[in-house]
Amino acid sequence: MSDLFKLSIVVPCYNEEEVLPETTKELSAIVNGLIESRKISANSKIVYVDDGSKDKTWSMIDNFSKESKLVSGVKLSRNFGHQGALLAGVTRASKDSDAVITIDADLQDDVNAIPKMVDEYLDGAEVVYGVRNNRDTDTAFKRNTAEMFYKFMGFLGVHLVPDSADYRLMSQRACQVLLSYRERNLFLRGIVPLVGFKSAKVYYARKERFAGESKYPLRKMIKFAMDGITSFSIVPIKMIMGLGFFIVLISLILLIYSFIQKINGNVVDGWSSLMISIWALGGVQLISISVIGEYVGKIFSEVKQRPRFTIEKDIYTEKTQKENKR
Numbered sequence: 057m058s059d060l061f062k063l064s065i066v067v068p069c070y071n072e073e074e075v076l077p078e079t080t081k082e083l084s085a086i087v088n089g090l091i092e093s094r095k096i097s098a099n100s101k102i103v104y105v106d107d108g109s110k111d112k113t114w115s116m117i118d119n120f121s122k123e124s125k126l127v128s129g130v131k132l133s134r135n136f137g138h139q140g141a142l143l144a145g146v147t148r149a150s151k152d153s154d155a156v157i158t159i160d161a162d163l164q165d166d167v168n169a170i171p172k173m174v175d176e177y178l179d180g181a182e183v184v185y186g187v188r189n190n191r192d193t194d195t196a197f198k199r200n201t202a203e204m205f206y207k208f209m210g211f212l213g214v215h216l217v218p219d220s221a222d223y224r225l226m227s228q229r230a231c232q233v234l235l236s237y238r239e240r241n242l243f244l245r246g247i248v249p250l251v252g253f254k255s256a257k258v259y260y261a262r263k264e265r266f267a268g269e270s271k272y273p274l275r276k277m278i279k280f281a282m283d284g285i286t287s288f289s290i291v292p293i294k295m296i297m298g299l300g301f302f303i304v305l306i307s308l309i310l311l312i313y314s315f316i317q318k319i320n321g322n323v324v325d326g327w328s329s330l331m332i333s334i335w336a337l338g339g340v341q342l343i344s345i346s347v348i349g350e351y352v353g354k355i356f357s358e359v360k361q362r363p364r365f366t367i368e369k370d371i372y373t374e375k376t377q378k379e380n381k382r
């Protein structure tokens with residue numbers, strides 16, 4: 057074809073029938089604009105990944121892909137979660153695309169940042185982070201917990217790019233490196249900075265979800281944060297030792313104090329101190345065991361080497377193969 061580079065835009069979708077028509081319209085306009093200004097090649101694609109949706113998401117993707125040369129899709133055999141869906145899309149798209157952009161389906165990430173990402177790529181950046189410059193659309197709760205999370209991760213020595221989510225561009229080479237991280241408990245935004253290469257940032261304003269509800273209820277958010285922490289750091293295990301020393305020290309002080317009380321003839325109420333120490337230590341032990349358990353569980357799930365996603369249908373590959381034959 058031409059010497060222009062092929063761009064694929066990977067969009068994970070879970071029950072997104074309400075937003076897909078608008079998303080397709082906006083993404084197509086952006087991609088067409090880039091094709092017309094001869095920045096990307098005409099066989100560039102939008103790659104929807106249906107993450108086991110229960111609504112009409114897949115049939116919509118199927119229809120759009122029949123109507124438009126730009127649209128294609130991959131259907132997963134069940135719900136694998138946002139990160140699994142992203143990985144599936146990147147795996148397929150990066151086979152024959154020079155660069156891959158990942159973006160949410162709900163139009164919260166401003167599509168107008170895409171041309172800026174492309175410019176950064178053309179300037180030699182292999183990873184371009186989409187960084188949001190506002191958090192107004194989040195609830196105070198999500199804002200605060202997100203900030204705490206970034207701080208805590210920094211404290212654990214895991215360096216994330218603050219306020220960047222899964223909206224980013226990666227070159228084919230960067231995608232290959234990303235895919236060589238074989239962990240099952242995926243926390244992509246922790247892995248991407250480890251990929252290295254020249255990187256850049258593009259700022260954008262994050263908007264309200266175009267329609268529908270968040271597919272990240274609190275339960276999924278907590279699991280996601282826990283995955284982030286325990287997949288990347290063993291500091292929590294080390295903290296147990298510090299905690300142990302601290303408790304021993306406190307117990308020693310208490311021991312000396314009760315001994316002095318005893319010598320002075322003051323009646324020490326043994327029951328309460330006993331109960332307090334039993335309960336306090338019991339609690340500490342339980343927390344510690346659960347931290348270790350978290351890692352043991354992680355080892356368990358990693359050694360099983362289960363597939364990270366299963367593709368049921370792949371219109372993307374069908375379409376690109378047909379195009380290449382022509």
Ligand code: UDP
Pocket residue numbers: 067068069070071072107135136137138141159160161162164265269270271272
């Ligand atoms: N998503 C997915 N699988 C899931 C949950 C979410 O593919 O199990 C997709 C969803 O369709 C959306 C993106 O991941 O494109 C981000 O989800 P959402 O917008 O609900 O999260 P929020 O923006 O509220 O954090």
Ligand code: MG
Pocket residue numbers: 160162164265270
């Ligand atoms: Mg969203």
